Amino acid sequence: MQTEEKKALLDHFEGLQDPRSRQSPHDLRELLLVALCAVLSGADGWAGVAVWGRAKLPWLRQFLPFENGVASHDTFGRVFALLDAAVFEQCFIAWMRSVCGAFDGLQVAIDGKTVRCSTSAGGQAIHLVSAFAHGLGLTLGQVKTAEKSNEITAIPELLDALLLKGCLVTIDAMGCQKAIAAKIVARECDYALRVKNNQPSLAAAMKGFFDTAEPAGYPGVAHTQARWVEKDHGRIETRRRVVTDDLRCLGEGHGWAGAKTLVMVEATREIKGVASTERHYYISSWLADAERMGAMVRGHWGVENGLHGSLDVAFGEDQARMREGNSAENFSILRRIVLNLIRQDKSQKVGVKNRRLLAGWDDAYRQNLLGIQTIA
Numbered sequence: 001m002q003t004e005e006k007k008a009l010l011d012h013f014e015g016l017q018d019p020r021s022r023q024s025p026h027d028l029r030e031l032l033l034v035a036l037c038a039v040l041s042g043a044d045g046w047a048g049v050a051v052w053g054r055a056k057l058p059w060l061r062q063f064l065p066f067e068n069g070v071a072s073h074d075t076f077g078r079v080f081a082l083l084d085a086a087v088f089e090q091c092f093i094a095w096m097r098s099v100c101g102a103f104d105g106l107q108v109a110i111d112g113k114t115v116r117c118s119t120s121a122g123g124q125a126i127h128l129v130s131a132f133a134h135g136l137g138l139t140l141g142q143v144k145t146a147e148k149s150n151e152i153t154a155i156p157e158l159l160d161a162l163l164l165k166g167c168l169v170t171i172d173a174m175g176c177q178k179a180i181a182a183k184i185v186a187r188e189c190d191y192a193l194r195v196k197n198n199q200p201s202l203a204a205a206m207k208g209f210f211d212t213a214e215p216a217g218y219p220g221v222a223h224t225q226a227r228w229v230e231k232d233h234g235r236i237e238t239r240r241r242v243v244t245d246d247l248r249c250l251g252e253g254h255g256w257a258g259a260k261t262l263v264m265v266e267a268t269r270e271i272k273g274v275a276s277t278e279r280h281y282y283i284s285s286w287l288a289d290a291e292r293m294g295a296m297v298r299g300h301w302g303v304e305n306g307l308h309g310s311l312d313v314a315f316g317e318d319q320a321r322m323r324e325g326n327s328a329e330n331f332s333i334l335r336r337i338v339l340n341l342i343r344q345d346k347s348q349k350v351g352v353k354n355r356r357l358l359a360g361w362d363d364a365y366r367q368n369l370l371g372i373q374t375i376a
Helices: 009-013 028-040 046-055 073-082 085-100 148-162 178-186 200-216 290-313 327-344 352-361 363-370
Strands: 107-114 127-134 138-145 168-171 190-195 223-232 235-244 261-271 274-284
Touching: 009 028, 009 085, 028 046, 028 073, 028 327, 028 352, 028 363, 046 073, 073 327, 085 138, 085 148, 085 327, 107 148, 107 290, 127 148, 127 290, 127 327, 138 148, 138 327, 148 178, 168 290, 178 190, 190 200, 190 290, 200 261, 200 274, 223 290, 235 290, 261 290, 274 290, 290 327, 290 352, 327 352, 327 363, 352 363
Parallel strands: 107 168, 168 190
Antiparallel strands: 107 127, 127 138, 190 274, 223 235, 235 261, 261 274
């Protein structure tokens, strides 16, 4: 990823245009500062943002004038509903480039999440496709879609915005598309895409190959295997990965740009003596052995706990009822900014929820996380 000029967090949002047609007593920069600080400190809605801002007005005036105090929750809701979410997202991505710099070789998991209570009257809940940097635990960017099926069009937009280079991009079955594979390769990245029945020919070819080669011991087929056994609370789980660079089963002219490996993942779970087995398949441009492919699979699903789970448990995202204009999408960007700020902090050994509490109580800790300076 290209490195942006290092500058203060709020300076990355200077490109935001105030959507109000008339001059307001509350500057957009002030609204943004209050919103960021309040969400960092535990606020999960505009009412909470306004209440926190009024309580912390003397502290806030160390950074911006706030000549007319803190705006009402209606003002926050109205302005963020009108604020251009695409530009806000671009500012967020620019900030993340500054934070992360270049990270060739990092695994980036792309996955979608529906914000359940964001459904407006007669409409649909917003669906967000996010890029999550495994290893850093940071969200690099997101794109909103109208519904889950539109992930196919959203993923290329996200890839263009992030300018990933030298990364391994992992995507669930919805993103297993030839055009997406070609886009990733064109961006000088590798991919690992889960294969399911939305690609029936590919899924059938891979299943047939492994079903035939496995019992015979893979005769004449170059491959690697790895196996793990985990025991926990009466459950025994055995995982196997088999990786081959033999792509003959795909046929000539298969159209999967850069494809180098096929991956079979088998999981057998035994609970109280009852065993069940399931298999998953991946196609990848990454030339790696079974052990490293196993780490890739585990890394991809880290997005569930590392991002989606944190947003629901620590921020209550699924319960948020913002439904006007761009309000839900823009508040989701605020949550991801805050989650990234918290994840970068190494001074505390408590979870995200408790760090938000600490940010609400401790002015010095909050200022340090935000990296903001007092005005002269």
